[in-house]
Amino acid sequence: MKRDHRSEEIEKLEREVEDLRRLAGPEEPSGELDRLRTEVLQLRREFYEHLGAWQRTLLARHSQRPYMMDYVRLLFEDFHELHGDRAYGEDPAMIAGFAKYHGRPVVVIGQQKGRDTKQRVALNFGQAKPEGYRKALRVMHMAAKFGRPILTFVDTPGAYPGLDAEERGQAEAIARNLREMARLPVPIVVTITGEGGSGGALAIAVGDRVNMLENSIYSVISPEGCASILWRDPAKAEVAAEALRITARDLRELGIIDEIIPEPEGGAHLDHEVSAALLDRVLDRSLRDLLALTPAALLEGRYNKFRRMGQFFEAIRT
């Protein structure tokens, strides 16, 4: 792959500059070296700015990427998890709870993936079942009842496509969330932190602000799924990722998301604290903006936001 090749080249250059610096010793004039170093940094920045959709997909799925609970730990105080959907069971893939955000009581909701195999299996790879979506909605209704804002963090390959999930009405659970979230009279700020996998992501992503981390993705189907259906070849996932236009920048252009949250250079997995700080800035500002609005204005704004999506028509004669 061309881009990987380029990233290797940049790393090689970086090593060479470091070697030169060491060779030069501390008393040597460093003007030329500094110039070289800035050039390499520039190259790096350009490289990461122009990552393709597939590279970003890999970053979005990186096993060391900060997950919802990392952000909760770094940005929230007094988090208390709330369990169960009061109807069937408890779904660990979907986390819901209340906490304080900059001293303000809020509800936090999001999918959680695991870092190692054991955790991943326990959390079902971040794929929620109907009870997960119903728990999320139950807690969101509770937030609305007590006038607390809702902050959601989206990171899932999709809603769980299994036999039990179908039996318990995966589609109904998602559909209900979509309709109810449209009319919850409290601010909802959505952050896509990793994978925004189709209906399973959208079911907690109907909000007044929808922001996306720079290297996250948001798609109607996974690139692999799309490749195997339309190209009949899962190996075409890279091409499909480009064609589906799933990166934050693409979706900003298409009017689907509001803001792109920058990540540390090279990806959020390299520095969780810096990532959280960068997220904090956008999250806090989004929430403050919304708190200034009346519930009626919020709902009107939210309706119009989604109402406008996808105005790509022409008139034809048939």
Next chain:
Amino acid sequence: MAWFKREKKRIDQPTPPDERRVKTEGLWTKCENCRTTVWKKDLEANWRVCPKCQHHFRLSATQRLELLLDSRWVEHDAALASSDPLHFTDTRPYAARLKDARKKLGMADAIITAEGLLGGRSVMCCSMEFNFIGGSMGAVVGEKVTRAIETAIARKFPLIIISCSGGARMMEGTISLMQLAKVSAALARLDEVRLPFISVLTDPTTGGVTASYAMLGDINIAEPGALIGFAGPRVIEQTIRQKLPKGFQTAEFLLEHGFLDAVVHRKDLKTYISSALDFFLA
């Protein structure tokens, strides 16, 4: 010189080969379910339900409206067509797929939205066309359904949506996904003003259509045997690595698990909806 003469002129053009045979092609059809040979006209007269095993064949969007509405209807937004926002190309350009489907079916996208009378009562009715790219929902379907809901609200009409779809349209990417949220938000408004919404699920209704409006009716009904689900059966088999039980994701399965109000035979569909509207509005 011959003592007899040919009275008639010689036939100079032989009968073309396709006219020599007696045309029986297309008169009969085999039931997809019980393999009985059925006379096509019988099938059509029976609203495409097998007279022997009651298997429900698929209907086109227009046939659906003919089945449910009293007489003529007024179509809304017939010319609304996708402008291919992503310039999507897989093995073929999406633009070419659209062009073919439009030509084949004489419609601009995968749904007809119309106002008409049902049992003498004005209704907004949306009917999906499976043969148009799998009845998939992109920006046009999402917009037309949303407009239909808004019209229903403005004119105080009940809403009926007949779903028949593979789900969201991949070729419009995340824009398709957003249509789920858009339509559902409009349905929240319909709910607020207490206008009835009857969702009719027909074979097949899966993916993003099930996970949005199809499951949000005041009454959800389906035709016998219809495939209804969120994930497709193949995806589920790959996930759980085992064969699916017989009858999984059929209308009857959903009824048993509590997600449908009733499974209604096609011949009773109109009466059923009419009674429901009487209940809501009388």
